[in-house]
C-alpha cells in the first residue's frame with residue numbers, strides 16, 4: 001500500500017469549528033494536522049487541528065474499513081491528513097460534534113515530533129521554538145497573537161485610510177542614514193555602498209509634497225548590537241507624515257489611532273485576548289503629556305538626578321513605567337538628543353517639537369514637527385556632524401515649497417507587546433531577526 005495519498009479532487013467543505021450538531025448526518029471533507037491520537041477500548045480518537053481550531057474524528061475499530069485501520073497504524077501526531085466522513089452530534093466533543101470517517105487521506109507523515117506540545121505543558125527555551133517557528137506558530141497562544149496582529153494592522157489601515165491618508169511604499173535600499181543613534185546595515189549596491197533603511201523618514205517627508213497625508217507600514221532595519229527583550233534588527237514600522245500640521249496634531253492622531261486599535265481588538269479578538277489572559281481598556285484621551293523637564297522632576301523625586309540634555313536610560317525608563325503604567329507622551333525633548341530633522345522650538349531653540357509615545361516603560365513611537373527650512377536643516381545636519389552634501393537629493397526638494405509638516409514612526413512589535421502582554425518582542429514577530437538570529 002502507498003503510504004502517502006494524492007490530494008486529487010478532494011477539497012475542504014468545512015473548517016474544524018464549523019463541525020457542529022446542526023450538521024448531523026451530513027458528509028463533510030476536512031483537512032489539517034493531527035494533534036492527538038488516543039485509543040480507548042476499541043475506539044481511536046483523533047484530534048485534527050486546522051487554522052480555525054480543532055475537531056474530533058472518532059474511529060470505531062470494529063466498524064471501520066480495512067483501509068482506515070491500516071492508516072491508523074502508520075499515522076503520527078503532526079501528520080497532515082484529509083478526512084471525508086459523516087458528522088455526528090456528541091456532547092463531549094469540541095463544538096458538540098465529531099466526524100465518523102469514511103475515508104482518510106494521509107498527505108504527509110510527520111517523521112519528527114517538536115520538543116514541546118502545542119497545547120501547553122513545559123516549554124523549551126524560545127530559541128528552540130524559533131528554530132521550528134512555523135510549528136511553534138500553531139500553538140493556540142501564538143495563533144491568538146498573530147490573529148490580533150492581523151486585526152491591529154487592519155484597524156490601523158482602516159483608521160488612516162478613513163482619515164484620507166494615502167498608503168505609500170518607500171525604498172528599503174538607501175544612500176544615507178537618518179536616525180543618528182541607530183546603527184546601519186551596509187550593503188553593496190552594484191559598485192557603491194548603500195544601507196538598509198533605518199526608517200522611511202526622508203522619503204515620507206518628501207511625499208507630503210505630492211500627497212500631503214501619507215502612511216507606510218513596512219520593514220525598517222536597525223543593527224542593534226545587544227540582544228534585549230525589546231529590540232530586533234528588523235521590525236515593522238507604522239510611519240505617518242502630514243503637511244500643514246504640527247506635532248500637537250500628530251499626537252492627537254496617534255492617540256485616536258491607538259484608541260481605535262484597542263476598541264477593534266476588544267470587539268473582534270475577544271476570544272484571543274481571553275486565551276492570552278489579557279485585558280486592555282480603551283485608554284482615556286487625552287493621554288498624559290509630560291515635558292522632558294517634568295520627567296526630570298519626577299525622576300528627581302525618586303532620587304535620580306539627571307543632567308539636563310541627557311537621554312533617558314533603560315533603568316530610568318523602567319522607574320518611570322512604575323509611576324506611569326498607562327499610555328503617555330514625553331514631549332519637548334532637548335534638541336540635541338533628537339534627530340536632525342526635528343524642528344527646534346521658535347522661542348527656545350534648545351527644546352524641540354518632539355514626542356515619544358510610551359506605555360509604562362515601553363517606547364512605542366516617536367515623532368515631531370519637522371524642519372521645513374532648508375537653511376535650518378543644513379545647520380542641524382552640520383551640528384550633528386553629518387555632511388549636507390550627502391543629503392543633496394533630499395535638500396533640493398526644500399527649494400520647491402516644502403510646507404510645515406509633522407509625523408511619527410510607531411514600532412508595530414512594541415505595540416503588539418503592550419496589547420498582548422508579551423515580555424519578549426520575539427513572541428510577536430513571525431520570524432524575528434536579532435544579533436544572533438538570521439534563520440529561519
Ligand code: AMO
Pocket residue numbers: 179182198199200201222224230231232233235237239240363364365366367368407408409410411412413414
Ligand atoms: P525611532 O528611531 O524612535 O524614530 O523609531 C520609531 C519606533 O520604532 C520602534 N523601534 C524598534 N522596535 C524594536 N526594535 C528596534 N530595534 C527598534 N528601533 C525602533 C520603537 C520606536 O519608538 N523616524 C523616526 C520616527 C519619526 O519621527 O517619524 C524614527 O525612526 O517603537
